[in-house]
Every structure is written in structure tokens, then in C-alpha cells.
Amino acid sequence: MSVRTIGVVMNGVTGRMGYRQHLVRSVLAINEQGGVTLSDGSRVTLRPVLVGRNADKLARIAAAHGIPDHTTDLDAALADDGNLIYFDAQVTSARVKAVLKAVDAGKHVYAEKPTAESVQEAVALAQAAAAKGVKNGVVQDKLFLPGLLKLKRLVDGGFFGRILSVRGEFGYWVFEGDWQEAQRPSWNYRAEDGGGIVLDMFPHWHYVMENLFGRVTSVYAHATTHIPERVDERGERYAATADDAAYGIFELEGGVVAQINSSWTVRVNRDELVEFQVDGTHGSAVAGLRDCRAQHRAATPKPVWNPDLPVTARFRDDWQTVPDNAEFDNGFKIQWELYVRHVLEDAPFPYDFASGARGVQLAELGLRSSAEGRRIEVPQL
Template identity: 60%
Template sequence: MSTIHLGIIMNGVTGRMGTNQHLIRSITAIRKEGGIALSNGDVIMPDPVLVGRNESKLKNLASSCHIDRISTNLDECLADSHNTIYFDSQTTVRRAADIRKAIQAGKHIYCEKPTATTLEESLVLARLAYEAGVKNGVVQDKLFLPGILKLKRLIDSGFFGKILSVRMEFGYWVFEGDWQKSQRPSWNYRKEDGGGIILDMFAHWRYVIDHLFGDIKALSCIGATHIPKRIDEDGNTYSCTADDAAYATFELEGGIIVQANSSWAVRVNRDDLLTIQVDGTEGSAVAGLRDCKIQHRVNTPKPVWNPDIANPFKFMDQWQEVPENDKNENAFKLQWEMFLKHVALDDPFPWSLLEGAKGSQLSELGLLSWKERRWVDVPNLTIGGEKDEYSVKAAKS
């Protein structure tokens, strides 16, 4: 038995998502388990170095996670041959420049999305990684949530028959920061700092829709800044320059229509913060983050519209829960394990920087649709050669 040590530069993990999901619940959890056990008896052991601008925060975080290595000098970490992987969970506006550096240093790339603030920059990163021959991947965490896995199982089984439509509802009320502290950082609401729900969430909706339902053909989107002013972390009032809600319709290649509402200014009256309802000729399902319920055609009630009498149906009681047949681990941890096996063993990992660029494309086209108040086609994306350049121009036309 041998241990494969993989040095990982983890840049930006002092933020909420980086700390909780990527460091504590993924890398630290893998280390506590003794690494990733392989079928031949070998073990993959991640060896992280925490990188950031605040040395005090890094020291405290490293101490709590029993990690020996920290640094405020990214260039030194990139020059260290022990570090073979570069991971980035910084704010979006900082991500692209440091990924470029890491590619130039020959590191394999794993990062959060959006990969950049523009489609053009996202495609450049994908192209540079491809030309450098480094392995690369983008976090696609929602694909590994228990509710989404159950929904995918239903689709693969043919449960729905012909899928007709999808309704996605995401969001919750983010407090303005005056009488209750906000649950999200203030940069999320400033366009100049890379904020905005379209830029943030459309990167998710792209891979969810692609993976579950098919390629997106066209979209129509309207955004809004419902809350014009908020209070930042220092107690100062600031103007919100980015969208905090988006209402979109996607037309897929196979004819499926997807409606997706995203909002940080909505109060939740549904089973979960994210729900995805799929309606098909043979049955329907509603998936949340962890649960999924179904209604087959033979169990579908037959309501008749009559506002003059009390509704005789308890619609919510007429759905069945999809059973928890598999043990589901943390979604981020599962994908980390897949990427580490991709680097060490060349196992498949389909969610490359090109997939990240597709998310940036959808965000950019959503903003364009909102600005010009029209439907926008979604062209195919490739990397390398004239097709790549054409795709960038087509997305902006």
C-alpha cells in the first residue's frame, strides 16, 4: 500500500463557502478519514496550503483544521513543485487572474463558478488550460445533492414519459442589514464587485439543466433590483447596483420549457430553498435539496374549477416520497474526491473549465436579454480554433 500525496493550493477559503464546504466538509473530512481509499489498497491524501490576504484568519483556520501550511504569497506556492493542484474560491472578480497564473505554472485547476465575470474571459481560461495540457474542473455541487440524484434516477428510469416542462424556484429573504444582519456578503449586491443573482445562479442553472434535461436553445430573462439599499458589514448604507432577482424562461432543444425564478427578495412558501418540479406525460416530481416526491398519472387527482365551493382536495398529501436508497455524502466532498482521482489516476471528470464557460455564457445572455428585452439564442461553445472565436462573437451579437 502506498500513499499518493497531492499538494493543493487553496486560495480564498477564508470565505463562508470556501471554509465550510470546501475546507471543513471536503478536504478536512477526507483527511480525517485517512484519505481516499483506492481499490488496489493505495490512498490519495490531500495536502492543502491555505492562501489568502489575512494571515491571522489563515492561522486560525489552519489551526482549527489541523493544517500545517499557510501563505499570503501565491507566487511562492505556485513555484513549489509539491503543489500540483490550484483551487480557487475567491470572489469572482479575483478568480480569473489567479487561475491564469496557476495554468502558466503548470498546475491542475479546480475552481468555483462563475469562473470569470465575462464569457470571453471564461473561454480564455478554458483554452489556456486545454493548450497547457493541465487537468481542470469546475464545482458543480448541485448535481450531487440527494434530491437532484433522486430526480436524475427518475429521469433515467423513464418515469416521466415525455418531459413537458420544468419549474425551478430558488431563493429566500436576505435581510437588508438594518434590523437583522444580512446572510450574504455585501459584494453580492454590487455589480462593480462581481455581484448579481444572474451572474451567480445562472452558472448553476446551466449545468443543472444541461445534465438533467438537455441543451438550452434560447432564453428570455428579466432581472430586477428589488431592494435598492442595504447595510454592509461595517454598518454603512450602500446602493445596490446589481440584480437581486431574475425571472427566466429557457427553451431546450427537445422542446422542454424551463421556467426559473431566482430571488434574494422572496419569502419561502415551498418545501425547500430550491425546488424543481418536472411534469411529464406519465408522471410528475418535485425535488428539493435532499428530498423528492412523485405523482404518477394513475394517482393524479381530477380537480374541477369551482370557486364557489371549498376545495375538496389536499393536493400536497397526494404525492409519494422517493425513498433514500443510497447513503449520500456532502455534495462538495463527492466532487472533490472525483477530481482528486482525476488528477491522480486519470479517472473521468467531465465538468471542465469549458463547462464553467457555459455557465458564464448563460449569465451573459441572461443579462443581454434583460437589457434588450428580447429572446436570445444560445450558441454552442467550443475551445480552440476559429469556432471558439466565433462562439464568443455570436454570444455577444
């Protein structure tokens, strides 16, 4: 079968996610496996065109991976008819302008989330892409994690009966940057640069809830900045103006209640950096990044509350590991393959700019809920 190559403009590959997950573990990994296989058996490889503001960083990355095409001129990259796809992994504050340029140039656009800093801008992106007739997609990588794929298998199989609640715990301690280097870039903690854990994580939680449990109908959130001052990459102190922790309660269609804590100021005392517990009338499950454990109602023990006696039961021993039953590839790479098939042969791809706008909407309403101290309904966009 034939092999075709298409150009992919990749803006923001000098950043952590753009480089590791999208360039190295997705685009280059796809090429190493021989490309994306289409429905007719033919294959498509991807020719990355690296774009960014720092020419030296781009040159180093390009040299390390044998990539001939790199430039600081986005307009020139978009003018090349051989480049069919534009991908954006820049800081959020720079995304809208660049994506609109790509849409105007007739490129199919794939972008990291959040697609914008406000729901108004996010909706405008979706409308612009629809008006131009270009394919569009947003990264929703958590759906392709092994743990959540196993959890979805339980949902689809009716394991839970009627789902009652979801409890999510996400986060870890991000060092302040003084006595130990911070493991996240400083812009994450400046609201003026598009930072904040609500804008970063609520779009994730939105697509997880929407795809696994149902549409979000209301939000009550408390966002806060626990660490008011941090040290940036140059060793200079700066005021942390963005929220670094958020505690949210979400109501979903069908009466499901979800409680999700998100924090960059918490020390990990759980098996994985993110865990979701789902409780239903017929069973419960706890899913993380890779693993998932379940407990059916027939195997549920009967704990008795007695604070005067030590607990001898090992409650975790009563849970059963959900088997892999499949080979799990990198979630970012899987979604890249889906998007390429969507562009080239109109294969299904529900993770479009409209779904990205709904995620931004939840973040915006979460921040509003926190500011006003009240529950806010989430209208359908």
C-alpha cells in the first residue's frame, strides 16, 4: 500500500507538553511505527514543521530529532499548501490569535486545552472553524488513560447499576522554586498569563464527566491561592496571582454528584496522582492513571463503626483488580491518530472545538462560583 506524507505545523514544541507528549511521544512515534493506517490500508506519515518564538531552542530540538523544518515565522508555515494541519500547544494566552490565523489560512486545527481563556473566545473559535469548513479538535488525553478506559468499560457494561457519585482527587506538591526548583513553569501561577488550576484542570474534568457520566448541569467551587509568592525560572520572586487549588462540587444529568479536588499544594498519599472513585447501587470502582479496582455489591463487606477497637480489616484487600484485556498505547498518540483519520477520511472525532468550549465554560463558571460564593447552573452552549 502507498505511503503519503502531510505537513503538520507544530506551534509550542519548546514547552514541556508540546515537546514530550505531542512531538516525541505522538508525531515522531507515529512516524517510527510507519505512520497512521487509514481504512483502505494506506499509511500517512507526518512531517513536523516546528514553530516558536525562540529560534535557538527550535534549532536544538530540530537537530536532536533530525527535523529539517523549523521557523519563527508562523505566517510562512501556514502559507505552505503542503501543511494540512496546524497544532497549537502554546501558553493559553497566545492560542486564540494563532488558531484564528490557521483557520483563516484553511488549515485543519488541533489544539491543546483550554482552547481559550474565556468561553466567548472559545465559542468564537468553534464558530470560525465551522464557518471556514475546517476540521477542528481539542486534546482530551485523560479519556485514553488505561485506568479511565477500564473505568469506561465498567460503565458501558452496566457494572455500577445506577451511578450515585464520583469523587476525584488530583494533585501533587509543586515546589515554590526557592530551595527546590519548581516542576511547573511560572506562568501557571500568574492569572495575567493565563495561569490557574481552574482554567487548567476544570476543562479536563468536564470532558471526563461528560463522556463517562453525563452532562454537567451545575457547579459550586472554591478556588484559592495557598502559596502567595513563588520563585520563577530566573530565580526572581513573583506574586502568585492565579489559583493553585480548587475544590468543586458538580451536579450531572441523572442526579450524579461529583466532587473533585484539584491542587498543586498537596502531598500525595494515594496510589496515583489522580484517582476517581465511582459509587453505584450495584458496585464501586477506583480508577487512576493506569489501574482500576472494583468491588461488586455481592462482595461488599459490612463495616461496623467502633472507635474503641482497632481496625483489623484491610479494606483494600476486598477490591478486585480490573484486568487490562488490551494493549494500551500513549493516550496523546492515540488521539493524534484519531484526528489524522478524521482530517483525511472524515472518521468520527467528537472532541471538537465545541466540546473544548464547554470545558472553558465550566472553568469560567467555576471561577465565578468561587468569587460569588454560590452554586451556578451550567447552561447548554
